[in-house]
Amino acid sequence: MTADPHATRLAAGSGVPTAGLVPREFLGRPAVEVAPDLLGCVLEHQTAAGLVAAALTEVEAYAGEADPASHAYRGRTRRNAVMYGPPGYAYVYFTYGMHFCMNVVCLPEGTASAVLLRAGRIVAGEGLARHRRLVDGPARDLARGPARLCQALGVDRALDGADLCDPASPLRLRKGAAARSAEETLIRTGPRVGVREGADVPWRFWLDGEPTVSTYRAHVPRRR
DNA sequence: TGCATGATGTTCT
């Protein structure tokens, strides 16, 4: 770990937020504990086209093999392998034939646990985010929903396994201290979205009053 | 504003 918290404090005059990256130990806890703490943190993706950053406003916890709604419920596969690795890495998967969703891996290596990033508020690079989204709309919809968040940030399967705690990584997670004061921000919880099993557990967390939070939709069986 | 539905392809059984 070369990251010195003080080294990133002053990006003189750049206008870039100076808060440090989220430390890996912070993420090496159960997903249910990590999830609410991620609210207000900032996910950044640096590409040749530019930087897009989003402050997280909605997340969901997935507990791993004991959680019937988790991708790890049926054990380790090629797809979910990253979830079994060390914390602080991105687990990106493809779903519904056209969308990507992104998780932050929690708990130490050998255990599968993750937090799904469901929504965020774009705080940098809005023009690029808008360009990436195929549909036009209000700013609050740019990253409202897990697949939209990935689309706005340009996150795809190539970033599966990316390190979120490394300043040199294109995909990073910053502490959102500036955006968040625990006393002033109300965190709400409820059932997870779009899952059939385990819908009774209130492991979805969001910031109260945030217009960027996606609306709750229960799982609907698809017609055949 | 709120449902129902089709698009699309990867993964796992």
Added chain:
DNA sequence: GAACATCATGCAC
């Protein structure tokens, strides 16, 4: 072959 941690659209109210 079925299910899937979704989204955008179209139509009913």
